């Protein structure tokens with residue numbers, strides 16, 4: 001069926017099956033480029049007492065990997081238990097929350113809990129019968145042995161293969177609680193309690209997330225999640241467009257992959273806007289054009305979360321327009337930060353791409369860069385680990401800055417990415433099983 005044949009509601013329904021910029025992926029079918037991590041998680045879960053800790057930069061896909069892995073491991077007799085941490089989360093509140101979700105999941109089988117109560121499921125039957133809140137239950141927990149008892153009950157009542165996802169452990173402020181959690185996990189392992197935990201944490205290193213408590217998680221399988229590979233980036237785009245019988249030329253999907261910077265969020269967002277644009281377009285769309293791509297990019301920028309938009313606006317809305325170009329020049333590096341010299345040479349590539357702009361001399365340029373460390377300028381940069389290097393405070397911002405530059409028709413590609421792109425350009429186009437002429441209907445051929 002061609003895209004124009006859908007009604008608006010049919011289109012929107014199908015669209016959100018193929019792209020989800022605002023929610024995590026929950027099934028293998030839509031999770032691309034993470035097979036290695038899924039395999040590692042599966043093997044680790046087979047090992048008694050072993051749990052998982054997924055960490056990586058903001059927006060890289062941690063919650064999606066955790067949710068997909070949880071759905072694979074969780075037996076079909078129930079949904080997995082899903083907990084989000086907050087700054088005031090404690091082991092007691094966490095355990096009470098797990099118990100109350102387990103009770104809710106099994107509320108229809110109240111008899112099951114009552115039956116278990118007779119053989120010692122006292123905590124869960126208490127929380128079920130008196131309709132107590134999880135805060136009430138938390139206040140009744142004294143020490144780790146109570147917590148352990150509750151989790152044993154959860155394991156026995158919830159399902160045959162229960163999984164708990166604990167999202168963003170790094171948000172827990174009290175460091176003592178992290179140690180307690182580690183103790184609890186160890187005891188669960190020692191007692192062979194059949195409850196599997198998948199934790200996620202935001203940060204580029206384990207040290208950054210857990211500091212001195214790193215040893216506390218020794219018994220966890222740690223999975224560092226990198227940005228998506230180039231292939232995975234365009235697989236999302238190609239598959240989503242294919243669902244509507246639309247082809248995307250290789251040059252465009254490679255550019256989209258470069259601009260997204262490996263963050264699946266940006267790929268989903270641009271493709272979502274692209275599909276809306278193609279749906280609303282007057283002419284029948286069977287192949288994406290550069291014009292479609294740029295329109296989608298403009299729309300995607302408007303749709304970006306305030307959290308990313310605000311620092312960018314603070315950085316560029318200075319008296320001088322030059323700040324915009326200085327900011328763009330910071331986003332060429334691929335990951336580990338860039339030196340002033342490297343950024344300045346990018347800047348020198350940018351200026352000739354814009355009409356009527358004079359190049360800032362090196363000293364002025366570097367003082368603008370240093371201003372980007374200040375709160376008044378969005379504090380988008382921070383000093384890097386290597387002397388004389390600068391990196392992004394939030395790495396996910398780099399993709400947004402790339403999108404801004406690209407929407408202004410300024411191409412920013414690092415040397416590293418250029419080499420990568422050239423090699424992909426030489427390889428045959430990726431059609432993923434779908435092939436169609438790239439010449440639109442009605443276009444005359446010689």
Ligand SMILES: Nc1ncnc2c1ncn2[C@@H]1O[C@H](COP(=O)(O)OP(=O)(O)OP(=O)(O)O)[C@@H](O)[C@H]1O
Nearest residue numbers: 020021025031032058059060061062063064264265
């Ligand atoms: N492997 C993947 N394949 C396709 N899309 C993905 C993949 N991983 C994540 N996504 C998409 O990317 C976006 C961000 O994913 P997710 O919320 O899982 O990231 P996160 O690392 O948990 O982010 P945050 O740090 O903000 O919590 C979502 O739109 C999700 O649908």
Ligand SMILES: [Mg+2]
Nearest residue numbers: 062063064167
């Ligand atoms: Mg998340």
